[in-house]
Amino acid sequence: MKKKGIIALALTAALALGALTGCGSTTAKETPGSTDAAAETAKASETAGSEAAGSETAVSGETRVVKLGLTGVIYEDIWNPIKEELAKEGIDLEYVQFSDYSLPNEALNAGEIDINAFQHHAYFNNDVEKNGYDITPIADTFIIAMNLYSDKVKSVDEIKDGDVIAIPDDASNGGRALKVLASAGLITLKAEAGANPTVADIDTYNVKIEIKEMGAADIPSVLPDVTAAVVNGNYALDYGIDPSTAIFEEKDYDDDSYFCLMAVRSSDADDAVYKRIVELFQSETTKQIFQDEFNGYFVPAWEVQK
Incomplete structure (x- = not known):
């Protein structure tokens, strides 16, 4: 699997974010073209431009600065072609x-x-509700697939009564993992189960498996000790797990809960420059980076049918 050294470094340095947000690591390493977050949070930036700002920039010849918040240098590999085009x-x-x-x-x-x-x-949705932020999504970016892997069996059909399946123990990823097991036919969830079901929401064990809940970051390391495990894509990437070896792949999305996104202040949702950024991101170039640099772990969310 092709994987740049910086990817492994960034993901190994901080894994907690991927388990909670579903969209990456927490590395805040300063690189060329990056601004250290500690310095940034100590001062306010200029207010984002109006919808007409893009055309005004072109006419005046002045450069407009757009500050993009990220949580891991690995994502700069995705954004660099967009950054280069915007500079033009x-x-x-x-x-x-x-x-x-x-x-x-x-x-x-x-x-x-x-x-x-x-x-x-x-x-x-949870963060905005909890803190009352006046921000809004303007585009979907990607999905980091959560798949079922095993060192012991070659297919879901080989899983039998008494086998142990590891899943993340946090609400967001644990619920997502249970949905993967349900899609794989191993369990059936109760009809009233919410967006983040728990083990208590299992209606039927189609195969009498034992579900072992544990920290998402630790799951890849226990693959030799369990029958199978539902692994977050970023942790699978960090551990060098080839996605093509999954015995079941997450493919069905009944909503956009696990679609990663771009957000801006609500008052700037119609800004022409931000719309241009969305256009450049949701492109064939970005899809090629997903495939070439991340071995297909990232799925273009804007093309997925919910």
Whole structure:
């Protein structure tokens, strides 16, 4: 599997965010073109431009700075072609790396950055409701697939009564993992189970498996000790697990809960420059990066049918 050294470094340095937000690691390593988050949060940036700002920039010849909040240097590989194209159009996309997943939405709401891209809808909805942020999603970016892997069996059909299946123990990823097991036919969830079901929401064990709940970051390391495990895509990537070896792949999405997104302040949702950024991200170039640099772990969310 092709994987740059910086990817492994970034993911090994901080794994907690992926388990909670579903969209990456927490590395805030300063790189060329990036601004350290600690310095950024100490000062407010200029207010984002109006819808006409893009055309005004082109006419005046002035460069408009757009500060993008990220939570891991691995994502700069995705954004660099977009940054280069925007530079030709008089827009300087400046990376602002955050070491704590709780900060990018706060910084966006406060006007310290202009746009962020680090979280899925489930996390966004909870964070906005809890903190009252006046921010809004403007586009879906990608899904990091959560698949079922095994060192002991070659297919789901080989799983038998008494086998142990490991899943994450946090609400967001644990519920998602149970949905994967349900899609694989191993369990049936109660009809009234919510967006984040728990083990208590299992209606039927179609195969009498034992579900072992544990920290999402630890699951890849116990693959030799369990029959199978539902592994977060970022942790699978970090451990060098080839996605083609999954015995069951997450494919069905009945909503956008696990779709990662870009967010801006609500007042800037119609900004022409941000619309241009969305257009450049949701492109064949980005899809090729997903395949070439991340071995297909990232799925283009804008093309997935819910």
